[in-house]
Amino acid sequence: MILDLTATSVFVALFLLVTWIGFVAARWRKADLNLLHEWGLGGRRFGTVVTWFLLGGDLYTAYTFIAVPALVYGKGAIGFFAVPYTILIYPILYLIFPRLWAIAHERGHVTAADYVRDRFGSRMLALAVAVTGIVATMPYIALQLVGMEVVIGALGFPAGGFTGHLPLIIAFIVLAAFTYTSGLRAPALIAIVKDALIFVTVIAAIVIIPAKLGGYGVIFASVPQEKLTLAPPQGDSLGAYSAYATLALGSALALFLYPHAMTGILSSSSGNVIRRNAAMLAAYSFILGLIALLGYMAIAAGVDKDPAYAAGFTEYGANFAVPALFLASFPSWFVGVAFAAIAIGALVPAAIMSIACANLFTRNLYKEFVRPDCSAADEARVAKIVSLVVKIGAVVFILAIPQAFAIQLQLLGGIWIIQLLPPILLGLYTRSFNAAALLTGWGAGIAIGTYMAGTQGFTSSVYPLALFGVTVPGYAALYSVLINFLVAAALTPLFDLMARRGASPAAR
Numbered sequence: 001m002i003l004d005l006t007a008t009s010v011f012v013a014l015f016l017l018v019t020w021i022g023f024v025a026a027r028w029r030k031a032d033l034n035l036l037h038e039w040g041l042g043g044r045r046f047g048t049v050v051t052w053f054l055l056g057g058d059l060y061t062a063y064t065f066i067a068v069p070a071l072v073y074g075k076g077a078i079g080f081f082a083v084p085y086t087i088l089i090y091p092i093l094y095l096i097f098p099r100l101w102a103i104a105h106e107r108g109h110v111t112a113a114d115y116v117r118d119r120f121g122s123r124m125l126a127l128a129v130a131v132t133g134i135v136a137t138m139p140y141i142a143l144q145l146v147g148m149e150v151v152i153g154a155l156g157f158p159a160g161g162f163t164g165h166l167p168l169i170i171a172f173i174v175l176a177a178f179t180y181t182s183g184l185r186a187p188a189l190i191a192i193v194k195d196a197l198i199f200v201t202v203i204a205a206i207v208i209i210p211a212k213l214g215g216y217g218v219i220f221a222s223v224p225q226e227k228l229t230l231a232p233p234q235g236d237s238l239g240a241y242s243a244y245a246t247l248a249l250g251s252a253l254a255l256f257l258y259p260h261a262m263t264g265i266l267s268s269s270s271g272n273v274i275r276r277n278a279a280m281l282a283a284y285s286f287i288l289g290l291i292a293l294l295g296y297m298a299i300a301a302g303v304d305k306d307p308a309y310a311a312g313f314t315e316y317g318a319n320f321a322v323p324a325l326f327l328a329s330f331p332s333w334f335v336g337v338a339f340a341a342i343a344i345g346a347l348v349p350a351a352i353m354s355i356a357c358a359n360l361f362t363r364n365l366y367k368e369f370v371r372p373d374c375s376a377a378d379e380a381r382v383a384k385i386v387s388l389v390v391k392i393g394a395v396v397f398i399l400a401i402p403q404a405f406a407i408q409l410q411l412l413g414g415i416w417i418i419q420l421l422p423p424i425l426l427g428l429y430t431r432s433f434n435a436a437a438l439l440t441g442w443g444a445g446i447a448i449g450t451y452m453a454g455t456q457g458f459t460s461s462v463y464p465l466a467l468f469g470v471t472v473p474g475y476a477a478l479y480s481v482l483i484n485f486l487v488a489a490a491l492t493p494l495f496d497l498m499a500r501r502g503a504s505p506a507a508r
Contacts, residue, residue: 003156010336011155011343014197015171018190018344022178025185036380037110039183040359041267044105048276050188054352055264055277056284057191059086059255062147062346065198065291070318072295076227078240080292081247086285088252094278097256098271099428105266111356112262112424113364119427122435123368128442129420130364133259134357136413140258141353141394143410144346145172149398150316151339154323165399171343172350176391179351180384184267187351194348197341199287205338206290209297209329222300237471243462250478254418259356260349298325350394358387408458415449415461415477422481422488434499437491445484452476 029045031038046054064082071079100115109115112133117126145168152167178186210216220228230240255261268274298304303324304313312320326338362383367374374382423438452463453476463476 004332004335006332007336007339008155010333011340014193014337014340015174015343018193018347019174019178021189021193022174022186023181025178025189026182028185028189033181033183034377034380036359036362036376036383037108039380040355040383041110041263042184042188044267045269046188046267046273047269048273048280050192051264051268051273052277052280053191053195054184054188054267055261055281057187057194057345057348058260058264058352059349060198060284060288060345061144061349062151062342062344063143064288065342065345066147066150066319066322067143068288068292069295069298069322072227072292073298073321074295074318076223077230078244078247079295080289081244081251083285083289083292085248085251085255086288087282088248089255090278090282090285092252093256093265093281094275096425096428097265098274100424101265101268101271101274103428110266111360111363112257112259112420113360116423116427117364117368119431120423120433120435120438122439125423125435125439125442126364126368128439129423130360132416132420132442132446133257133360136417137259137353137357138390138393138397139409139413140260141350141390142397144350144353145394145398146319148343148346150319151323151342153315154312154320154327155336155339168398169395171347172391172395175347175351176388179354179387179391183384184263184352184355187348187355188267190344190351191348194341194344197337198345201338201341202287202290204330204334205294205297205326209294209301209325212329213297213300219296219300223296224299227296227299236469237464237473239473243473243475246474246478247462250418250475250481251414253421253481254414254477257417257420257424258353259360260353263352263356263359294322294325298322301325301328303328350391354387354390354394355383357390358383361386411458411461412450412453415453415480416446418477418481419445419449419484422485426488432492433488434492434495436495437488440491441484441486441488444487445480448483449476449480452480 026033029043031043033039037044068079068082073079103109103119104115107115107118109118111130113126113130116129117123148171149165149168157167210219213219213222230244233239233241256265265274268277298321303309303321306324306328309320309324309327312324322342323339326335330338362379366382367379371378419442422433422441426433426438453461456463461476462473463479464471464473465479466472
């Protein structure tokens, strides 16, 4: 592919704009950024509008913009599970997380592990929460680079080698610099620009592309029947139906357990801000449904049959469907706007994810186990350094490790992060569960969920569970967290009895 100078110029101009915003953010709502809660949580002062943009920028990432339509393009209707899953999130957000915010605000918690440490009095359970969060988030950051790498390649930059990776490296050096300087304030401000660009891009796409292709009727008529609907159950298997339902429910339960989502929640100024966002964030679900339709539009446009995009599909597979669709449908200047929206959509969540990992490491590993007496300034300094290390690690990860491995690890990350549901959810309403039982349940869930994914060669998180002669393909994360709950509930009375007899294995 030949470098598109017009699209690249627009892309670079918008990238420079958000870079400037990232550094200026240090002076927005000015405060002492040598305090961890100011640097890593924005001082807990974000109101309804800023939180809406922050959470939207946090949860709807560049990889979402690339991968969801790619899944619809390659696999069909199953890719739409992302829409009901994001709808299911909001009642959970409304009912549960204002209470968590209130406890965290009162007790000065910066991370979910702080909260678990306080509620159950267990350092080891808090350590498990922190380590799980960091490990599950690292491949998530790396996959933001995948989204950015695809659009950079689509602009015409060479793929592979140092020259091909140089734009990616420069982008993350800039990201590291303004995150170190401004903390969470930087992605909060940049998210406003990012979402505005996404909205413009999506609205233009759903109007202009169908008009060029002959309308939505033509688009749906062009899609093979097997991709338009879920395959009906056959024989003794529920097939795609149970897979779709469990993927939606399990993903909804897991999403706000990720450290970056938790950071967005804890940075809010009140529980009412979270409730308002539980109602308002549904707008993103509508946008996500439109984004998913781009997969069908790419099929109708036949972009994979165009020789001009053959190299892109060879290099990036189905992930190239959306970039190819935009290249085929829009003038170069608007391609630059759309690709900038996707690239900035990688910067915002990557920044929040790295800050969230830094908060976890600093509060729940460094301060808890290495330097309990560290000062507030030292705490913030360590967090800033760790945020840099996390970004460097993500870049090395994506450059040195095959992309398929990163995707597999992110798949496992969803299975692992949902194992934090029992201690976080139960801790909101009761302290009667034994910490050692919760830790054992966590271990059982991690092991069984990983085993289920392993039986599928780590290429799918859907596990064919056999129950009473019926096969129920379902999300391994949901199955494994149910086992996690059962183990914790079953072992709590046993461990409590042992504690009363002076032989408790309680995790301390």
